[in-house]
Amino acid sequence: MKNIDLRILIGFLVLFGCKSSSSVEEISSEISAIQVISDTTREESPYSQNDQENIKRLIQKTLTDIFKEDLEKGFLDSLSRQFKYSQVDLNEDGNLEILVGLTGPYFCGSGGCTVLLLTSHGDVITRFSVVKYPAYVDSETTNGWRNLIMYSGGENRVVKFEGETYPSNPSTLPVFEGDVDNLKELLDWENQEAFTY
Template structure:
């Protein structure tokens, strides 16, 4: 009679151990699915949605644009990297490409340079003296989303003029108020979901 409870305890222990092992594996699957879901959500909201073709397009654009300085080794390794953000600013179904730059070649005490390219890699605007993040405003001008750029500790409203945005935010109107947390930011944080890519 004493052996039955011992056998029952042994069988129950095996069952309990196998139940505990299963959630660990399921947790891994759930985390994996959760990451996939998060990525899908970002894709559907057009946040940080870019692919290797875009990366290669930007690399080509930068190496072409900087050909002379790269050949003279003027662009240091610290400056030879960028981050990307794609978003359809004019709702034509083609995403524009924000290219964030860094390092002493592109940045100074006033901020950094970043580029806005069209979907084919052609330059729309080269912004200067800009601090991160860049915000996409909820308003439009001439069919393009307004941008809010920070420079000199102030936010400036940048409006499309029909062919480009102004390049220097410091000479544009100060954005009154505090930008809402619901606005798209590029990048959300400097070390966030935007990996730096070397070129």
């Protein structure tokens, strides 16, 4: 098994060591290649969806691509270029979706902030508006995806998957009547580290 681990390490260094910059698609395919290596070794490889440095790079590249024009025009100040993220498998397919919380005056107002839900490859599933942190994952599912509980419009709201995406404005959705204390918390703004892009 040590030879397999050495080959994985060498493969990682070859994939990431010689690049000056990568597109989201390149990083995504590199993550997929590493996941295949991990699956075939039957051991948990350190270069998987759990490689947080790799995930941060993917998020940074995704955000830079999404907001490219606004960055070029100087609309995003330093506060608006910060994010926090949480990973969770919402549809139980073995891949961790990424919930990205944005901040600063460009993304936040009195009603809340913009939150992005990304696939494990960095593709946008939903762009939520007017959400206050934290968010929660409910034990209930809709259309094969876990319901999200998001604070919006002065209440915790039940956000249900609609088949291809979640509704983008939680403030218009039904109030969550349960207790969030027993639910998995995402985007803990007080205790999670913030990163920049």
